[in-house]
Amino acid sequence: MAMAKKAKIWTALGVAMLAGAGAAEAGTLQSMPPIYNPQIILVDGEGGEGGGEGGGTSSTTTYALQSTDAKAYSYDATPQIDAYINLAFKSYEKAADDAAVLAKVVDAFLAAPSDETLGAARKAWLAARPAYLHTEAFRFYDGPIEAVEGEINSWPMNEAYIDYVEGMPDAGIINDPKVKLDVDSLEGINQKQDEADVTIGWHAIEFLLWGQDLSATGPGNRPFTDYIAGKGNNDRRREYLKLVTDQLAKELHGLEERWEFEELNNYATAFKALEPREAIGRMINGMAILAGYEFMSERLGVALDSGDQEDEHSCFSDNTKQDFVHDLVGIKAVWTHAKIAELVTAQDPALAKRVDGLFADTETKINALGDPWDQVLAAPKDSPARKDAEAVVASLQALADGLKDVGNKLGVLVLIPTG
Amino acid sequence: LLNNRTIGFIVALSLIGFAVVSGEASSVSVRKFLSSLPVTEKLGGDTTRPVEAQNAFSFQAANAAGKHQRPFSFGNRLFNTNWVEAPASVKSFDGLGPMFNRVSCSGCHTKDGRGQPPETGSGPMDSMLLRISIPGLGPHGGPNPVPNYGDQLSERSIKDVPPEGQATISYVEVKGQYADGESFSLRKPSYKIANAAYGALPKDVLISPRVAPQMIGLGLLDAVPEETLRGLSDSDDADNDGISGRMNEVWDSVRSKLAVGRFGWKAGQPDLINQNSAAANGDIGITSRFHVDENCAETQSACAASFKSEDLDLNDEFLEKLTLYTSTLAVPAQRHFDDPQIVQGSRIFRDMGCAACHMPTLQSGPHPLPEITNQTFHPYTDLLLHDMGQGLSDNRPDFTASGSEWRTPPLWGLGLVPKVNGHQFLLHDGRARGFAEAILWHQGEAAKSAQRFKAAPKADRDAIVAFLNSL
Numbered sequence: 086m087a088m089a090k091k092a093k094i095w096t097a098l099g100v101a102m103l104a105g106a107g108a109a110e111a112g113t114l115q116s117m118p119p120i121y122n123p124q125i126i127l128v129d130g131e132g133g134e135g136g137g138e139g140g141g142t143s144s145t146t147t148y149a150l151q152s153t154d155a156k157a158y159s160y161d162a163t164p165q166i167d168a169y170i171n172l173a174f175k176s177y178e179k180a181a182d183d184a185a186v187l188a189k190v191v192d193a194f195l196a197a198p199s200d201e202t203l204g205a206a207r208k209a210w211l212a213a214r215p216a217y218l219h220t221e222a223f224r225f226y227d228g229p230i231e232a233v234e235g236e237i238n239s240w241p242m243n244e245a246y247i248d249y250v251e252g253m254p255d256a257g258i259i260n261d262p263k264v265k266l267d268v269d270s271l272e273g274i275n276q277k278q279d280e281a282d283v284t285i286g287w288h289a290i291e292f293l294l295w296g297q298d299l300s301a302t303g304p305g306n307r308p309f310t311d312y313i314a315g316k317g318n319n320d321r322r323r324e325y326l327k328l329v330t331d332q333l334a335k336e337l338h339g340l341e342e343r344w345e346f347e348e349l350n351n352y353a354t355a356f357k358a359l360e361p362r363e364a365i366g367r368m369i370n371g372m373a374i375l376a377g378y379e380f381m382s383e384r385l386g387v388a389l390d391s392g393d394q395e396d397e398h399s400c401f402s403d404n405t406k407q408d409f410v411h412d413l414v415g416i417k418a419v420w421t422h423a424k425i426a427e428l429v430t431a432q433d434p435a436l437a438k439r440v441d442g443l444f445a446d447t448e449t450k451i452n453a454l455g456d457p458w459d460q461v462l463a464a465p466k467d468s469p470a471r472k473d474a475e476a477v478v479a480s481l482q483a484l485a486d487g488l489k490d491v492g493n494k495l496g497v498l499v500l501i502p503t504g
Numbered sequence: 505l506l507n508n509r510t511i512g513f514i515v516a517l518s519l520i521g522f523a524v525v526s527g528e529a530s531s532v533s534v535r536k537f538l539s540s541l542p543v544t545e546k547l548g549g550d551t552t553r554p555v556e557a558q559n560a561f562s563f564q565a566a567n568a569a570g571k572h573q574r575p576f577s578f579g580n581r582l583f584n585t586n587w588v589e590a591p592a593s594v595k596s597f598d599g600l601g602p603m604f605n606r607v608s609c610s611g612c613h614t615k616d617g618r619g620q621p622p623e624t625g626s627g628p629m630d631s632m633l634l635r636i637s638i639p640g641l642g643p644h645g646g647p648n649p650v651p652n653y654g655d656q657l658s659e660r661s662i663k664d665v666p667p668e669g670q671a672t673i674s675y676v677e678v679k680g681q682y683a684d685g686e687s688f689s690l691r692k693p694s695y696k697i698a699n700a701a702y703g704a705l706p707k708d709v710l711i712s713p714r715v716a717p718q719m720i721g722l723g724l725l726d727a728v729p730e731e732t733l734r735g736l737s738d739s740d741d742a743d744n745d746g747i748s749g750r751m752n753e754v755w756d757s758v759r760s761k762l763a764v765g766r767f768g769w770k771a772g773q774p775d776l777i778n779q780n781s782a783a784a785n786g787d788i789g790i791t792s793r794f795h796v797d798e799n800c801a802e803t804q805s806a807c808a809a810s811f812k813s814e815d816l817d818l819n820d821e822f823l824e825k826l827t828l829y830t831s832t833l834a835v836p837a838q839r840h841f842d843d844p845q846i847v848q849g850s851r852i853f854r855d856m857g858c859a860a861c862h863m864p865t866l867q868s869g870p871h872p873l874p875e876i877t878n879q880t881f882h883p884y885t886d887l888l889l890h891d892m893g894q895g896l897s898d899n900r901p902d903f904t905a906s907g908s909e910w911r912t913p914p915l916w917g918l919g920l921v922p923k924v925n926g927h928q929f930l931l932h933d934g935r936a937r938g939f940a941e942a943i944l945w946h947q948g949e950a951a952k953s954a955q956r957f958k959a960a961p962k963a964d965r966d967a968i969v970a971f972l973n974s975l
Binding site: 227241243281382383386387390391392393482498500502503504 | 553559562563564568574576577578580581586596597
């Protein structure tokens with residue numbers, strides 16, 4: 086009997102605790118507490134773990150915090166939504182154009198392989214990379230990128246799955262004539278057995294142009310002779326490089342079309358038709374998850390903690406610092422060019438100013454990072470180079486927290502996998 | 505400056521202590537107490553996240569401390585790491601094999617999710633494995649290893665070391681009928697090992713197939729006090745309900761003593777740090793403080809002769825971060841909690857007696873990680889072994905668990921497996937194609953419940969499945 090009495094107390098307490106939790110969260114929001122809402126979905130917050138289901142909006146998706154006050158969070162988001170669609174379209178258009186230039190330069194390299202033409206192809210890869218990084222702020226919700234991200238920017242990758250590596254001269258698809266070389270075949274086995282068994286995308290091309298980074302000070306140094314026609318498996322390597330480079334440009338062009346507002350029945354049209362806060366929720370989650378998870382943890386924090394020099398995003402080309410710089414440019418573009426800053430300023434000028442400051446601070450700290458990034462990773466734990474890197478982690482955390490506050494202000498839930 | 509919540513925790517802590525002390529370890533009272541607690545959509549208590557997309561199993565506990573963000577992220581990195589053969593240029597992550605099943609944790613637990621049998625029935629298993637043994641007791645009372653092979657079939661190996669053999673599965677369809685005349689078919693698997701590379705396998709080899717389970721909420725289960733399990737167990741069925749859950753007694757490699765089993769399909773591991781270090785060693789060939797030797801059986805000379813690093817592959821710091829990661833993956837919230845069909849399904853689930861083993865509510869006690877300490881949560885398991893009948897038996901004893909005894913698996917997250925892993929193959933070897941088949945396989949202590957399910961009208965069966973899909 087005594088047990089039953091205790092159980093009752095416990096039951097009441099459980100309810101009180103739940104209510105308490107709601108009240109605690111409400112303190113950081115507007116006057117009315119949000120109701121706990123289990124219907125939020127986010128697509129793919131894990132770096133490199135691409136693939137998965139197709140894009141398109143789902144009717145069960147909701148980012149809007151609920152309020153019993155009908156007038157809460159009522160604001161006009163039309164300028165933001167229009168500007169965001171335009172920004173995404175222009176960003177993918179530029180990324181597709183730059184990737185098409187890369188494909189052309191690769192064609193020229195394959196037509197006449199030499200140190201010079203290989204150098205030009207590497208330069209073209211580096212030059213095409215920023216425009217793509219600017220689009221990474223359009224990830225982490227049900228946008229069109231989610232269906233194809235695994236085919237565009239998968240990382241980390243097991244390079245021996247593609248081609249030879251030190252000590253394994255016969256490794257990889259290129260040296261296995263049984264594997265058919267066409268887009269369907271490569272996409273079919275991309276990340277099939279293991280998430281790091283990457284066959285296509287930016288980093289596959291990077292590995293094909295640079296080779297393994299075995300140097301303590303510089304990037305990889307694959308010889309152009311790997312691409313002389315007729316020798317060993319070179320013809321398969323030539324075919325492979327051409328295939329994946331053309332495919333990258335094609336995929337990016339496809340994303341550009343999904344965001345072009347004039348096209349009927351594409352993602353831009355669906356985005357435009359969203360409830361305002363569902364659209365705003367996607368914009369802010371994309372920024373916050375890139376800043377506070379993918380960039381801060383997956384690409385920075387984890388690499389700093391592993392103590393391995395080659396545990397970096399663009400490890401073959403040593404271009405990782407540029408990746409950092411341009412990811413931030415992309416996030417900031419949503420804040421400014423998609424006019425989120427304007428919207429927040431109208432509601433809470435102090436918050437908008439604080440977030441402006443967080444962007445400026447993060448930018449300064451990223452610019453101060455050592456380059457190449459693998460030298461930072463090789464530096465001792467308490468070295469200035471490492472401290473600079475930890476400062477970037479801290480500033481990204483602050484930025485992500487600031488963006489969460491922005492979400493609260495605008496009535497949308499921001500869900501960061503580790504925050 | 506204590507707010508309501510903090511005070512709630514302090515009171516909750518003292519109450520749990522009180523409940524445990526005054527529970528007198530009677531199965532009836534502990535069970536009754538836990539059954540009286542309200543069930544909410546927050547299946548993982550305060551760790552719960554309202555997520556339901558493909559990455560739904562990969563979120564950090566909602567209540568995680570800020571300082572755990574870095575070690576969690578690094579643990580996630582370790583979980584996804586493809587280990588490579590030593591010596592390699594990336595020293596932190598070499599030491600694969602010589603024998604292994606997959607090169608990463610996420611190879612089997614893809615997206616922190618659930619494994620499945622190979623689609624074709626042949627070819628190496630990608631997210632399940634075969635445990636093997638011969639009759640009799642092995643070290644510490646565990647399974648008796650197969651001479652020259654050990655206790656797990658390694659279908660993969662590093663270069664120059666032959667893999668142990670290849671698993672093959674074949675299925676026979678067995679037709680049946682519900683009371684209302686609707687027919688169903690269950691596929692009964694049988695397992696063989698081909699290309700045995702280290703001598704013929706003994707005729708009496710015992711094979712236990714196991715798929716990789718989803719990773720959510722494991723820390724909460726780890727933090728359930730042993731007293732609770734003791735209180736729930738009822739090996740002699742003293743309460744006469746036909747259910748006689750009991751604890752496995754297994755080897756604790758961390759503390760070098762026998763301990764209550766809790767993790768794995770047969771509760772063969774006592775806690776998460778044991779589970780993680782044993783899986784790293786058995787499945788990937790990674791050594792750590794608690795499993796210092798490579799997994800080479802006595803006559804596997806190429807395996808024994810392969811390069812051995814002097815350092816442990818997984819150092820203490822890495823193992824600790826990996827364990828923090830596997831302890832604090834958030835449980836996704838239940839979906840459509842108030843939907844009438846789901847409410848009805850939940851009621852029928854209890855009425856049919858399913859909740860006797862798949863207990864809706866457990867409570868965690870003290871734990872070094874505050875996010876999983878003193879939580880009330882809804883895993884739908886009692887963490888105990890139950891006799892499931894001959895149909896599901898693998899005929900292979902595992903410590904004190906018999907062939908037909910299996911640990912009640914948690915049901916949380918199962919409704920999301922189609923989204924996360926693109927399939928819904930259930931039970932220990934993925935033989936069931938969806939919830940209905942899984943229920944129909946239940947025999948032994950669960951025979952009555954399965955019988956009720958078979959006899960129930962279609963609307964009731966659909967409601968149960970809808971309920972399970974909402975978890």
